[in-house]
Amino acid sequence: MSFNTWLPVLVLCSSLIPGLVIFMLPERATTLRTTLNLGGALLKIVLLVLMMIGVFHGVDYEFRVPLVPGLDFVLHADALSLMFVNLSAVLWLATTFYAIGYLEDSPNRSRFFGYFSLCVTATVGLAMAGNLLTFLVFYEALTLTTYPLVVHRGTEVARKAGRTYLAYTLLGGVLLLTGTVWLYSLTGTLEFIDRGFVAQAGVDPAVLRMVFLLLILGVGVKAALLPLHAWLPQAMVAPAPVSALLHAVAVVKAGAFGIVRIVYDVFGIEFAASIGVTLPLAMLAAATIIYASLRALFQDDLKRRLAFSTVSQVSYITLGVAIAGPIATIGGLVHLVHQGFMKITLFFCAGNYAETLGVHKVSEMAGIGRRMPWTTAAFTVAALGMIGLPPTVGFISKWYLGLGALEVGQHWVVFVLAGSSLLNAAYFLPILRTAWFDAPPAEWPEERDYGGKETAWLLLLPPLATAAATLVWGLLASMPGTPLDWVQFIAARKYAP
Amino acid sequence: MSEWLAGAPWMMLAIMLPLAGALVAFLLPRHSALVGLGAGLLTACAALAVMLQVAADGRQAYQLGGWPAPLGIELVADGLSVLMLAMTAVVGVAVSVYARVYLADSPDKVRRFWPLWLFLWAALNALFQAGDAFNLYVTLELMGLSAVALVALSGSGPALSGAMRYLLVSLLGSLSYLVGVALLYHAYGTLDLALLSERADGGLQLAVPLGAMIAGLLLKTGLFPFHIWLPPAHGSARAPVSALLSGLVVKASFYLLLRLWFTFTPEGQGVPLLLGSLGATAIFWGSIQALRQKRLKLLVAYSTVAQLGYLFIAFPLANLEPALAWGGSIYLALSHAMAKGAMFLAAGSIMTQGGHDEIDELDRVVERMPLTLAAFALSGISLAGLPPSGGFVGKWMLLQAAMTQGSWFWALVIIVGGLLTATYVFRVLGFAFTKSPHEHERHDVPATMEWTALVLALGAVLLGFAAPWALPLLEGVLP
Numbered sequence: 001m002s003f004n005t006w007l008p009v010l011v012l013c014s015s016l017i018p019g020l021v022i023f024m025l026p027e028r029a030t031t032l033r034t035t036l037n038l039g040g041a042l043l044k045i046v047l048l049v050l051m052m053i054g055v056f057h058g059v060d061y062e063f064r065v066p067l068v069p070g071l072d073f074v075l076h077a078d079a080l081s082l083m084f085v086n087l088s089a090v091l092w093l094a095t096t097f098y099a100i101g102y103l104e105d106s107p108n109r110s111r112f113f114g115y116f117s118l119c120v121t122a123t124v125g126l127a128m129a130g131n132l133l134t135f136l137v138f139y140e141a142l143t144l145t146t147y148p149l150v151v152h153r154g155t156e157v158a159r160k161a162g163r164t165y166l167a168y169t170l171l172g173g174v175l176l177l178t179g180t181v182w183l184y185s186l187t188g189t190l191e192f193i194d195r196g197f198v199a200q201a202g203v204d205p206a207v208l209r210m211v212f213l214l215l216i217l218g219v220g221v222k223a224a225l226l227p228l229h230a231w232l233p234q235a236m237v238a239p240a241p242v243s244a245l246l247h248a249v250a251v252v253k254a255g256a257f258g259i260v261r262i263v264y265d266v267f268g269i270e271f272a273a274s275i276g277v278t279l280p281l282a283m284l285a286a287a288t289i290i291y292a293s294l295r296a297l298f299q300d301d302l303k304r305r306l307a308f309s310t311v312s313q314v315s316y317i318t319l320g321v322a323i324a325g326p327i328a329t330i331g332g333l334v335h336l337v338h339q340g341f342m343k344i345t346l347f348f349c350a351g352n353y354a355e356t357l358g359v360h361k362v363s364e365m366a367g368i369g370r371r372m373p374w375t376t377a378a379f380t381v382a383a384l385g386m387i388g389l390p391p392t393v394g395f396i397s398k399w400y401l402g403l404g405a406l407e408v409g410q411h412w413v414v415f416v417l418a419g420s421s422l423l424n425a426a427y428f429l430p431i432l433r434t435a436w437f438d439a440p441p442a443e444w445p446e447e448r449d450y451g452g453k454e455t456a457w458l459l460l461l462p463p464l465a466t467a468a469a470t471l472v473w474g475l476l477a478s479m480p481g482t483p484l485d486w487v488q489f490i491a492a493r494k495y496a497p
Numbered sequence: 498m499s500e501w502l503a504g505a506p507w508m509m510l511a512i513m514l515p516l517a518g519a520l521v522a523f524l525l526p527r528h529s530a531l532v533g534l535g536a537g538l539l540t541a542c543a544a545l546a547v548m549l550q551v552a553a554d555g556r557q558a559y560q561l562g563g564w565p566a567p568l569g570i571e572l573v574a575d576g577l578s579v580l581m582l583a584m585t586a587v588v589g590v591a592v593s594v595y596a597r598v599y600l601a602d603s604p605d606k607v608r609r610f611w612p613l614w615l616f617l618w619a620a621l622n623a624l625f626q627a628g629d630a631f632n633l634y635v636t637l638e639l640m641g642l643s644a645v646a647l648v649a650l651s652g653s654g655p656a657l658s659g660a661m662r663y664l665l666v667s668l669l670g671s672l673s674y675l676v677g678v679a680l681l682y683h684a685y686g687t688l689d690l691a692l693l694s695e696r697a698d699g700g701l702q703l704a705v706p707l708g709a710m711i712a713g714l715l716l717k718t719g720l721f722p723f724h725i726w727l728p729p730a731h732g733s734a735r736a737p738v739s740a741l742l743s744g745l746v747v748k749a750s751f752y753l754l755l756r757l758w759f760t761f762t763p764e765g766q767g768v769p770l771l772l773g774s775l776g777a778t779a780i781f782w783g784s785i786q787a788l789r790q791k792r793l794k795l796l797v798a799y800s801t802v803a804q805l806g807y808l809f810i811a812f813p814l815a816n817l818e819p820a821l822a823w824g825g826s827i828y829l830a831l832s833h834a835m836a837k838g839a840m841f842l843a844a845g846s847i848m849t850q851g852g853h854d855e856i857d858e859l860d861r862v863v864e865r866m867p868l869t870l871a872a873f874a875l876s877g878i879s880l881a882g883l884p885p886s887g888g889f890v891g892k893w894m895l896l897q898a899a900m901t902q903g904s905w906f907w908a909l910v911i912i913v914g915g916l917l918t919a920t921y922v923f924r925v926l927g928f929a930f931t932k933s934p935h936e937h938e939r940h941d942v943p944a945t946m947e948w949t950a951l952v953l954a955l956g957a958v959l960l961g962f963a964a965p966w967a968l969p970l971l972e973g974v975l976p
Contacts, residue, residue, distance in 0.1 A: 023867070066965040067885070068893050069821070073962075108864065137884040144878065147923070151930045154861060159931045163923070170919050173883070174912050181893065181908075185900040 007051055008063045008075035008128050011085065012121055014044040015092070019117025025110050034100055037113055041093040044124075048089055051077050067133065071190060074130030079490045080264075083333070083483070084127035084257050087340050091249045092120045094462040098348055099241035101458025102355060112152055116245075118145040123250045127257065132180050132190040132266060135258065139176060139219070142254055143169040149242045150235050161234045168221050168231040169251075176218025176258075183211050183266070192261060194493045196268025205275040208267075212277045215262050223255025223318060224311045226288040233299075233307040240351025243303060244344045252310060256317040256336060263321050264329075264494045273324040282322035286416040288315040293423035300361050302350050305427060306343070309386065312420065313339045320401050323413060328404025329491045330484070335397035337483040338385070338473070341466045342394060345382035348463035349375050356455040358446025362431055367440025372454045376435050378467035383428040385470050388421045393474040396484060507546040508559045508572045511582060511622045515540045519615035526608040530597045533611035537593040540618060541586035547626075548579040552970060558628070571689070573628035576970030577827065581625040581752050584831050587956060588744045588838040589618055595842050595949040596737035599849070609650055610737075617643040617741065624749050630678050630688040630710075633753055637674065641667035641717065644746050647738045648730050659729035666716055666726040670750070673713030680706035694760045707761060711768075714757075717750040720772075720809060721779035724802045728786075731798040736845020739794065743801040744838035748830050751808055755827070758812075762976045766816070773813035777910045779806025784917035788924065793844050793854035796921060797837070804833050804880060807914065810895055810907055815976075818898035823975045824968050825894030831967070832887025832960050836876035839954035843873040846946045852938050856925055860933035866942060870929050872950035877922030879957040882915045887960030 018040035025033050051061055054077075061077040077085075099116065103109050122145050126138035143166070151162035184190055186208075187201040198208060221228045232252070236243055246252070263272055263281075272278050289312045296308035316339070320332015352375045353359040359368060369376040385392035398417055405413035450456055477484045518536020522529040550557055551574055559572040574582070593614070600610055617640060624636035645667060649660035682688055684702040697703050719727040727747075731739050783803025790796040811826035846869045847862055848854045863870045875886075882892035892911055899908040960967075 065962070067962065068890050068964055069824070069968060073885070111863075111867065137889075140883045141885075144874075144883065147926075148930070151927065154930050154932060156931060159927045162927055162930070166919070166923050170916060174916055177896070178908070178912055181896045181900050185897060 004054070004059060004061050005063050007047065007054075007061050008077055011044060011047050011051070011128070012075070012125055014040050014047060015117045015124065016121040019114050019121060022110055022117060023114040027107070027110055030109075033110065033113060037096045037100070037117070038093075040117065041089065041096050044089045045093065048082070048086055052082055052086070055079060055082055062130065064130075070188075071133050071184070072131070073137070074134050074191070075125070075128045076130030076192070077128055079486065079493070080260070080333075081127045081129075083337065083486055083490065084253070085124050087253070087337050088120060088123045088127065088249050091245065091340055091344055091466075094344065094466055095241050095245050097458055098244070098351070098462040099239075101456045102239065102241050102351060104456075108152070111148070112239075115145055115148045116241075119149065119245070119250055121145075123254060126254050129192075129261075131192055132183070132261075135261065136173075136176055136180055139222075139254065139258065140173045142222075142250060143173060146242075146246060146251055149246075150238045152239060152242065153237065155237070158237045161237045164234050165231045168228060172218050172221025172228070172255075174218075175214050175221075179211050179214030179218055182214065186211070192265035194265065195495075196264065196266055196271055198267045199271040208275055209277055212262070212267060212272070212275075215266070216259060216281065219255045219258030219262065221255065222251050223259055223314055224252055224288075225255075225284060225315065225318065226291055229288070229292065229311045232311055233304050236301075236303045236307050240303075240347060240354065243307075244347035244351065249340055249344070252314045253336060253340060256314050259318050260321055260333065260336070269321075269324050269329070269494055278322045278324045282319055282324075282410070282413070285315040285318040285322055286413065288312065289319065289416060289420045290423070293420050293427070296427045297423065300363055302353070302360060302362055302365070302431075303347075305362060306346050306350060309346075309424070309427070310343055312424075313343065313386065316397060316401065319413065319416075320397075320404065323401070323405050323408060323410055325404045325408035326491055326495050327400055327407050329494060330487050331397055331400030331402075331404050333490060334393075334400065334484050334487045337487075338393040338397050338470065341470050341473075342382045342385045342392075345378055345463045345466040345470065346386075348459070348466070349379040349382070352455050352459050352463070355459065356448055356450065357444040359444065362434070364441075364445060365431060366434050366438035369436040370440055371444070374454055374460055374464060378463040379435070380432055381467040381471055383432060385474070387424040387428055388417075391471065391474045393470045393477075393483075396474060396477050505546070506559060507543050507550060508557060508574055508626055509561070511540060511543040511547055512572075512619050512626070514543055515615040515619040515622065519612045519619065522611040522615060529608055529611040530600070533615060534593050534597055536615055537590055537618070540622070541590045544579075544582040544586040544622065547574050548583050550574075551576060551579045555973070570632060571628040572626040573690075574626050575974050576972065577752070577755070577974045578625045580827065580831060580967060580970060581748065582622060584748070584834045585618065585621050585625070585745055588740065588834050588953070591838060591842070591949050591953040592737045592740050592744075595740075595845075595946055598943045598945045599735070599737055599845060610647070610735075613643050613647050613650070614737075614741065617647065617746070621745060621749055625752060629690055630681060630693070633756070634671065634675055634678050637717070637750065637753065638671050640746060640749055641671060644742060647741065648734045650738060651733070651735045653733065655729065656733040659726075659733040662726045663730040666723075670713040670716035673716065674710050675713075677706040677708070677710030677713065680709065690756065690760045697761050699764060703761065704763075707757065707763065710757060711754060714750045714754045715775075718747050718754065719802060719805055721775050721782055721802065721806060724779065724783070724805075727802055728795055728798040731801060731841075732792070732795040736841055736848065739798070739845075740838040740841035743798065743841060744834040747801070747805060748834055751805070751830060755823075759974065759976050766813075769812035769816065772809045773907065776806040776809030776812075777907075779803060779809070780910060780914040781917070784914060784921065787921045788917070791856060793847065793856055793859075793925065794841070796856065796925065797840050797844055800840075800880065800918070800921065801837060803914065803918065804829075804837070807833075807892070807895070807911070810911060811898075814895065814898045814902070814904065814907060817902045819975055821894045821898035821901070824971055825891045825898060827971065828887060828894065828964065828967070829891030832879050832891055832957050835953055835957035835960060836879040836886075836888065839872050839876040839950050839957060840880070842946070842950035842953065843869045843876070846942050846950060847873075849946070850940055850942045852940065857928050858933045858935060858937065859925070859928040860935070860937055861931065862929045865939070866947060868947040868951050869942070870926070872947070872954040873929075874922070874926055875951070875954035875958050877918070877926070879954070879960070881918040881922060883919070885961040886958045887963070888957070890961050890964045
């Protein structure tokens with residue numbers, strides 16, 4: 001047991017231990033709580049940088065203890081897991097700053113930040129899971145740790161939303177469990193490896209298609225694939241930092257990441273394509289993209305509109321995976337990161353509008369750009385990115401997705417992308433128009449005074465930082481060290497040379 | 498020192514210590530709580546020592562007074578026994594710590610609780626180490642009687658009628674078991690389990706007594722449709738007593754059933770299938786009843802009915818996958834003991850705090866007692882079989898056993914049962930997070946009570962990581 005073995009565990013503990021300690025803190029211990037939160041988030045990033053350097057030099061970070069007969073609990077850091085861990089860690093840091101500002105003076109903060117840290121722990125564990133069993137453990141843990149956040153406000157609406165959330169996610173967990181046990185009884189192993197382990201087992205493809213269906217439906221619930229998406233718009237009752245984190249990183253991304261793992265490291269993309277399961281998956285993703293965009297058009301509540309937008313955007317990742325070509329893989333995986341940054345910006349901004357001016361609806365946003373120019377600027381950048389305009393990162397994702405589809409002769413995908421971009425424009429551009437060009441109302445619904453500033457610093461800086469990141473990575477996409485660069489490194493390993 | 502420790506008759510001490518404690522607690526009623534806690538800790542240490550002995554040297558036997566079987570009484574401890582001893586020790590210590598605080602303001606109850614509970618503990622430890630069918634009967638009867646007395650302890654109307662029903666069922670079960678024992682002795686001339694397993698040859702002269710014994714044990718375990726006595730008894734008793742009954746007492750008769758099954762390994766598929774079907778029905782019936790309950794303690798009690806059903810799913814699966822099926826079932830029994838114990842303790846704290854246990858009037862109990870609610874949630878996670886808990890490991894093994902042999906029906910039962918469990922657990926949690934329209938009285942709950950439940954529930958969850966150490970103990974015990 002060397003340092004390299006324990007490093008993945010340390011990464012987990014850097015949010016687990018602060019989380020557990022925070023539960024014990026009294027409500028008034030704001031300074032200590034903030035220190036613990038930020039200290040844990042920063043420590044996690046430092047440890048991850050260490051690990052990235054190591055992985056780049058070929059070090060193997062693996063922690064393994066036996067769990068059930070024949071199967072281990074494995075934490076393993078490979079290029080793909082590091083991508084997701086990094087995304088979680090960086091966005092966790094941003095969201096922690098934001099949440100400290102957002103929840104100032106509200107009750108039950110210790111409970112909130114405690115579960116918040118546990119939720120990130122579950123996401124990080126899920127990212128580093130080295131086999132399907134460990135993935136399942138953290139997948140369920142994520143459900144359980146996010147439930148208290150969804151019902152945090154303790155209202156009747158929150159309780160009902162929590163019930164819907166659980167009904168969907170627990171069902172998903174059960175499907176995943178069934179698929180996992182079935183697969184284990186067929187193959188005798190569950191270890192994730194590049195290009196999958198199922199192909200070597202020599203099992204009847206008809207059975208494997210059933211297993212694939214179970215597994216994908218299981219993770220598809222969190223990824224909000226059609227028709228399993230209905231929990232997501234309801235879960236919007238949660239406080240803004242929770243929505244931001246749920247949408248951008250934790251829950252929906254966990255589902256999307258699960259699809260990536262199952263297709264690439266369980267079945268292997270080439271084998272999955274050969275048994276004919278990728279095309280239906282691609283079509284399901286395409287249907288989700290279009291359907292959710294259409295639904296988003298008709299939402300007046302800003303957070304609900306963003307929620308449907310999430311449903312649509314996350315399916316880009318699934319689409320990129322299911323097109324089954326190396327370039328589309330890059331597009332799908334890089335969108336996992338890009339969508340995270342763009343969506344978290346949008347939710348931060350929506351939270352700012354609600355917190356500062358009491359604005360919750362699109363129809364109330366007339367002229368909001370004059371009252372809150374910086375927030376609205378960040379919102380604009382992220383919204384344009386969602387539409388896919390250059391030079392934002394959204395353009396990079398769509399470019400690779402389109403190219404990848406053409407490379408393998410799936411021309412219909414290009415029409416889906418074009419159609420969805422049009423729809424994205426149709427539900428984002430009117431918001432931007434009314435925000436910037438319409439006259440502001442005489443009085444905002446519920447204005448709070450921040451001493452002449454547009455809003456609190458802690459609320460303003462996180463969206464500005466994430467919005468800036470989406471611009472910079474869009475402009476410098478092919479420089480070393482960008483998400484695109486790292487994703488190309490990953491994609492090369494998932495296809496036979 | 499260490500040689501002396503290794504040579505001490507731990508198996509006998511595990512029985513004599515609580516027995517002596519019960520006597521002292523009875524004779525010194527003023528100090529009964531302190532005596533009880535002390536005796537409890539010593540008993541747990543003795544049980545742990547037996548476990549270490551068995552883990553190191555395998556099966557242990559101890560002849561009382563030096564007389565070998567069939568003349569004398571022989572105590573036997575193998576892997577299955579020590580797992581049960583350890584389970585009793587863990588739950589027992591937690592309940593003792595909890596009860597000392599819980600009963601502090603009702604002195605007359607304290608005086609009666611401790612002797613009875615220590616007596617029950619002695620009976621349990623004797624039962625888990627008994628090597629012949631008659632001693633098993635005696636310990637079963639002692640356990641039943643002290644359990645009934647414990648239910649009646651609270652003295653309320655529902656508790657007394659629950660205790661009465663429990664007494665009748667318990668006596669009927671023991672009687673049926675005794676008939677079986679008598680027939681066995683008539684047929685084979687011995688009651689020592691090891692000798693019986695050599696002499697038993699199948700046919701009617703084995704089937705009839707075995708049937709009578711199994712029927713009696715099913716009655717005492719509370720398997721559907723024999724469960725009717727269970728919710729009133731478990732739901733109306735004092736919280737520490739409910740924890741003992743649901744956690745340990747029903748496990749003892751299940752243990753006895755397994756012991757008989759492993760000794761005689763009955764042929765044929767009919768009985769296992771029947772037991773499995775009753776188990777499946779119990780899972781659905783118990784869960785649906787739990788969902789319909791308005792009172793928290795009754796919900797938890799019906800949950801016991803459902804979870805006991807899981808233990809019997811192993812019977813139809815054990816034919817092809819004995820190690821996975823029995824291992825899973827026993828692991829579920831262990832984790833249920835800890836989880837259900839913790840859940841009843843948590844329910845007791847909630848009841849003390851609010852003066853009631855109406856589920857839809859929980860009224861943001863999460864803000865007032867977060868630790869207790871965490872205990873409830875964690876034990877619920879283990880009951881529902883969500884990872885990484887002891888319940889998950891048990892259900893995973895059963896599920897794997899079912900899927901490997903393509904028994905889709907049993908797999909479906911296990912999965913749907915888990916979903917139902919999660920549903921009733923989260924129904925409680927949902928109300929615990931929301932404000933109720935009514936005002937309630939509030940009492941302070943001692944921190945010890947909250948922490949005990951939480952530690953026990955954490956144990957049930959962490960049990961999920963203990964399988965690599967616990968399961969090898971069962972090698973050689975399973976058929």
